[in-house]
Amino acid sequence: MKMFVAGRWVDKPNHIEVRNPYDDTVIDTVPTADLDDVERALAGAVEGARIMRKVPGYERYKILRRAADLIGQRSEKLGRLISTEEGKTLAAGVFEVSRAHETLELSAEEAKRITGEVLPLDGAPGGTGKLGFTLRVPCGVVVAITPFNFPLNLVCHKVGPALAAGNAVVVKPASDTPLSALALVEILLEAGLPATAITCLTGSGGTIGDALSRDPRVRKISFTGSREVGEHICKAAGLKRVTMELGSNSPIIVMPDADLNKVAEATAATGFANAGQVCISTQRVIALEKIYGDLVDALRPKVEAITFGNPLEEKTKMGPMVREADARRVETWVDEAVSAGARLVTGGNRHGTIYEPTLVADVDSGMRISCQELFGPAVALSSATTIEEAIRAANDSPYGLSAGIFTENIAWAMQFAREVDSGNLHVNWGPQWRADLMPYGGLKESGFGKEGPKYAIAEMTELKTVILHGV
């Protein structure tokens, strides 16, 4: 595919190969953008922002609504594209398309609701005879930098709100999975979006990222990806608005009154989806000592039932990791934990890019499968003697994106909700659950700023205060 810059589809002499992670075949190529393309992209986006500022909310609603409908109509085709470039199962690819449809639909609705407020200035000393109100205006040019793991929906979570708010957007998709983002650009243009309002630059983040992040014409950066790249972007960005959606090593706490069958079901569902390559994937399970052994026994058959293989085959429940290097990393971290005294319950083998669904018990908090973001299909189990100890263990992490607790006791559930440092807290389900309308984002080094169209729009607009004197 070509990339879309300053209102036209552009090719380049050099290309990035997009490979199917399951069999390593090249499925397509995209141009390798360089610094001249960044300059063209930003100049085009400035023009796009000037145009978008004047497009009324109802028109923005109609464009996004049409784009959502087109996504819905192309569900099978887009689902297959996601599965082929990213490696998730076809069913998961089609489900991602349905979420992308919803994200654009929500964004469309929000385009009609961008509003300010009247300020009670007569409540201030000297405020009598004045009328104050706020106006919410677009930021201008928004740069959206996205990761590989949800190549359509996470792009929609940035592009949808940015356009709903009347901005122009420059998307820099992950080099492993740029095709879904380019397909979204085609759809937005077909839906009637002014051509310079959307740009999609394909190229290595390491080469073009700094030029995008530093440029003062960019007024807002919305980034989803790793903690390391996020920190780098924050340093380069300087004085501009930034949203950071970063990684995690999400925990589940299991109390003695929990339904262990339900815990096992939830752990299998939320720890291994997309081969564990979900930012809120269950990585750590901390169970109270009394039920620890029974939980390991309940979990094992559920994890062993996850069939792995070709993601396009219906029987497959888990596909490959995006790159072989990542599967090797998971293998190294699991082997390292087992050598240091942890117990391999099931899995532990690698087949190229596929790493078997794996459970490791008796894990120590200092082991890398516990204290760093694994982003792979393995879950680390450990025990605690009290809820306080379990909460301390859950919080013993630089991250704080999502967490779960299983209990029937409301007091324990509320203690968990108050004391666990996490942006999302689930009672009686695993951390890997999200509705696209909810405010979503992390605490600590999992980032700052919220997504969910309503909340993202607040971060992609500026608030002006207007005061009428002598009225």
Ligand code: NAP
């Ligand atoms: P990544 O390596 O950080 O890459 C993310 C994006 O940043 C890619 O588009 C990448 O481009 C770009 N990039 C790389 N270096 C850059 C630079 N110097 N300046 C600007 N951009 C640069 O992350 P990933 O491997 O794709 O995704 C996995 C990570 O994303 C995990 O840590 C996961 O937890 C996180 N994540 C978080 C959320 C959330 O909502 N909190 C959701 C999904 C994923 P290239 O591909 O060209 O290198």
